[in-house]
Amino acid sequence: MKTAGWFWGFSMYVCLACGPFRTLLADGPTLGLSLDALFDPRGGMWGIGREQFMNRFGGYGFRWLSSGTGNTALARNENLCLLSLSVVEADAVFGDSGLKEVGVLFYSRGDVGDVPAERFEDMVNVTEQRLTEWTGVRPSTVVDTLKTAGVSREARVWTSKGSQYKLEWSVSTGSRSRDAGGIRPEFLRLRCQPADSPDDFRSALKSVAASRSRSVSLAGLKGNVRVEENGDVFISNFPMVDQGKKGYCAAAVTERVMRYYGRELDQHDMAQLAGTSAQQGTDPRSMLQTLRSLGTAFGCKVMVHEEFTVNNFFRLVEKYNREAKQRGLDEIKLGNEIDVNAVFQKMDT
Known part of the structure; x- marks a missing residue:
């Protein structure tokens, strides 16, 4: 496809006019660091090793979330862009066979602040159009099975020869929106995996079955617990999450716990469901109520061992x-x- 070939050759150079979103949100640079090569429709980057990745993209600001060399590298750089669209953050996930997933966050309320619903809709439309041109295929709609009052989520999936893409966005409505217009944009993000990945993006959005299929075993969880002679208890293999500079500490911690148990629910989902404010943080009671309401859907039981009053x-x-x-x-x-x-x-x- 001509479009893919043009982007591939251009991707490692300076990305011009990187800023339709920054124009909508705030003043930003007109030059950026393009991530296009990581999202190649032909899947040319899948399987590269950690060292090779850092040699090529370390200058973009990617750093390992855990000490040393971990499984996830995260970059927050105001010059990052994808398909000439500005990016809040990008991440790369590695497995035993190398790079297995990449993602970008185009917008989140916690990082950028509130934007009018009309401008957010423009963001979604522009991103959909760019991805369709980039992949050369038409998107399919994914059903949201985790329906919650006041939360509206949508997703589109593109599947090319070498990669699959899932563009996901969400808005709060009604009383959750806290806005006169009744709609508050929450986030817009993109995930990309190999086309033959066992995690088929075309399946239901955050489906209960998909979440439980990634659950870890009881024996595995017990193996993570180590008790020292002095009584200290250590839990290993706990996923790392970077909340950034926003007040998502409770939401980010909850994401770590959910991922530890194999549940795919991130801090932006939790912040929306619990009504987190980027400036004021999260009401603990709201977070507890949210976790309890999600317990059945995600096969989790919430027990309060100690209540902080x-x-x-x-x-x-x-x-x-x-x-x-x-x-x-x-x-x-x-x-x-x-x-x-x-x-x-x-x-x-």
């Missing part, structure tokens, strides 16, 4: 002080202003 916090400090006094350690003194993190750090020392 003001009274429980004071009781914990009293319990610590009794133990500290018996051991001859300094007790924790609480004043009119309490730094909760400092108190917990004191307990850990």
